[in-house]
Amino acid sequence: MNGLMMQQPLLISSLLVHAERHHGDQEVVSRRVEGDIHRCTYRELAARSRRMAKALATLGVQPGQRVATLAWNGYRHMELYYAVSGSGAVLHTLNPRLHPDHVVYIADHAEDQVLFFDMTFLPLIEAIAPRVKTIKTFVAMTDRAHMPKDSKVANLLCFEDLVDANDDRFEWPVFDENQASSLCYTSGTTGNPKGVLYSHRSTVLHTFGIALPDALNCSSRDTILPVVPMFHVNAWGLPYAACMMGSKLVFPGPGLDGKSLYELFEAERVTMSAGVPTVWQGLLAYVEANGLKFSTMRRTVIGGSACPPAMMKTFEEGYDVQVLHAWGMTEMSPVGTAAVLKGKHAGLSREQRLAVQATQGRVVYGVDMKIVGANGEELPWDGKVSGELLVRGPWIISSYFKGEGGDPLVPDARGRGWFPTGDVATIDADGYMHITDRSKDVIKSGGEWIGSIDLENIAMAHPSVAMAACIAARHAKWDERPLLIVVKKPGAELTREELLAFFEGRIAKWWTPDDVVFVDAIPLGATGKMLKNRLREQYGDRLLAAG
Numbered sequence: 001m002n003g004l005m006m007q008q009p010l011l012i013s014s015l016l017v018h019a020e021r022h023h024g025d026q027e028v029v030s031r032r033v034e035g036d037i038h039r040c041t042y043r044e045l046a047a048r049s050r051r052m053a054k055a056l057a058t059l060g061v062q063p064g065q066r067v068a069t070l071a072w073n074g075y076r077h078m079e080l081y082y083a084v085s086g087s088g089a090v091l092h093t094l095n096p097r098l099h100p101d102h103v104v105y106i107a108d109h110a111e112d113q114v115l116f117f118d119m120t121f122l123p124l125i126e127a128i129a130p131r132v133k134t135i136k137t138f139v140a141m142t143d144r145a146h147m148p149k150d151s152k153v154a155n156l157l158c159f160e161d162l163v164d165a166n167d168d169r170f171e172w173p174v175f176d177e178n179q180a181s182s183l184c185y186t187s188g189t190t191g192n193p194k195g196v197l198y199s200h201r202s203t204v205l206h207t208f209g210i211a212l213p214d215a216l217n218c219s220s221r222d223t224i225l226p227v228v229p230m231f232h233v234n235a236w237g238l239p240y241a242a243c244m245m246g247s248k249l250v251f252p253g254p255g256l257d258g259k260s261l262y263e264l265f266e267a268e269r270v271t272m273s274a275g276v277p278t279v280w281q282g283l284l285a286y287v288e289a290n291g292l293k294f295s296t297m298r299r300t301v302i303g304g305s306a307c308p309p310a311m312m313k314t315f316e317e318g319y320d321v322q323v324l325h326a327w328g329m330t331e332m333s334p335v336g337t338a339a340v341l342k343g344k345h346a347g348l349s350r351e352q353r354l355a356v357q358a359t360q361g362r363v364v365y366g367v368d369m370k371i372v373g374a375n376g377e378e379l380p381w382d383g384k385v386s387g388e389l390l391v392r393g394p395w396i397i398s399s400y401f402k403g404e405g406g407d408p409l410v411p412d413a414r415g416r417g418w419f420p421t422g423d424v425a426t427i428d429a430d431g432y433m434h435i436t437d438r439s440k441d442v443i444k445s446g447g448e449w450i451g452s453i454d455l456e457n458i459a460m461a462h463p464s465v466a467m468a469a470c471i472a473a474r475h476a477k478w479d480e481r482p483l484l485i486v487v488k489k490p491g492a493e494l495t496r497e498e499l500l501a502f503f504e505g506r507i508a509k510w511w512t513p514d515d516v517v518f519v520d521a522i523p524l525g526a527t528g529k530m531l532k533n534r535l536r537e538q539y540g541d542r543l544l545a546a547g
């Protein structure tokens with residue numbers, strides 16, 4: 001017997017309708033590429049999104065077609081999030097940090113029809129415009145006064161002209177919630193990038209999930225500043241969650257250096273932020289150097305790569321900011337777990353508590369996870385045994401766009417598909433998952449695994465270390481041994497011997513790295529993660545001569 005409840009499709013447009021109706025005067029503040037600060041309300045943003053939805057129709061965009069963006073976090077980008085997906089087309093957020101060849105490949109693969117871009121990326125647009133096969137129209141996300149005078153790009157339109165040319169009398173269409181809403185390509189450290197195609201249903205369910213108190217805990221009382229880019233997995237879903245909750249939103253635009261971020265945090269009284277660890281390094285360095293404090297920021301979500309416990313401690317002890325460590329993947333919309341404490345942790349010492357918060361955390365309801373051994377056998381949740389991490393759930397990929405790479409899922413005994421994350425992890429009895437490595441980054445020394453993240457975290461706790469990467473270097477006797485690549489803090493004195501001595505007592509002796517290489521910078525990928533494959537290419541043979 002079926003239940004007798006309404007069938008209402010879960011559509012992204014409903015989030016904006018809700019924000020407009022219930023939080024119409026809530027603010028959205030953006031630092032613009034033009035350099036100034038722009039303010040609007042959800043009411044204004046919703047009306048402009050409807051006008052843009054009408055404009056898309058005049059550009060000939062059909063439901064299901066891909067509309068691309070190359071843009072920073074800002075209100076115009078947010079308007080496109082709703083205008084494109086809400087009208088039934090697919091928002092394709094391109095990553096401007098990729099090599100132009102990759103951008104062309106991805107735009108062609110996605111068969112993008114229109115490309116909206118921030119003026120920062122005009123040189124990139126001029127370079128790719130003659131090469132892309134399907135993009136017919138380019139739109140500069142600015143007003144008439146800031147349009148380029150003699151651009152080489154044919155068919156160049158102006159965002160504000162499109163908004164001005166349409167009124168806001170537009171009803172969001174109602175369609176199947178399983179229709180595609182947005183598209184994001186994976187970072188692709190090896191091989192060609194692959195597209196992850198989200199649906200309205202997956203996006204709305206993910207939004208419910210991340211907004212929960214034991215997840216990212218978003219509320220109408222929050223002022224959220226997503227540092228994580230809107231071109232990287234939809235800024236972890238925050239532009240949707242903010243509408244669902246009616247939170248004030250603050251967009252940093254291109255100003256991602258410590259000073260610009262800090263000024264915006266203070267001026268707009270930001271309470272919550274989110275980003276990858278490398279961003280917070282810049283911010284912490286700035287506040288430390290200038291003896292500053294955060295007057296309203298109390299929480300920040302850190303994920304995308306492991307947050308060093310030393311950074312969590314500095315945030316908490318030095319600045320009264322709680323770090324919420326979260327884990328996920330592009331293929332997971334992206335949030336899978338968050339390291340939120342349980343009631344039973346209330347009596348823990350600060351050190352014990354930080355140890356729980358340093359794990360990648362517990363699953364958000366909706367996500368199911370397990371760890372498996374080499375033969376696919378499920379491993380115990382004892383916090384010790386590590387295995388490959390598999391996930392399933394309604395906001396997790398079932399197949400890549402256009403079937404690229406074949407069927408990614410691994411069936412279990414009941415024939416249900418699980419997505420192999422490529423991460424190696426332990427899970428403890430309380431369900432806290434702890435990533436020890438990416439499977440391709442694991443160091444296999446004499447057949448035993450050494451977790452590179454643990455070694456990086458120890459190095460990062462040294463006061464003279466700004467950034468550390470640990471890689472598997474080939475070794476004549478042990479096959480592989482850990483090699484530490486380190487960037488020192490400006491002006492710091494640190495020798496190889498001092499740093500290696502710092503590992504004593506903090507880790508099993510045989511895990512101690514064999515050598516340290518001091519470098520000026522560690523290469524970062526398009527989403528701010530350390531490019532360990534590049535380091536392996538460069539330094540992978542360094543220990544061979546040592547024997």
Ligand code: AMP
Nearest residue numbers: 187303304305306326327328329330435
């Ligand atoms: P991406 O799809 O580019 O966001 O990359 C996803 C991968 O980033 C995951 O499979 C992990 O290897 C890594 N990652 C994300 N969050 C964390 C975290 N909190 N700790 C460690 N690794 C993480």
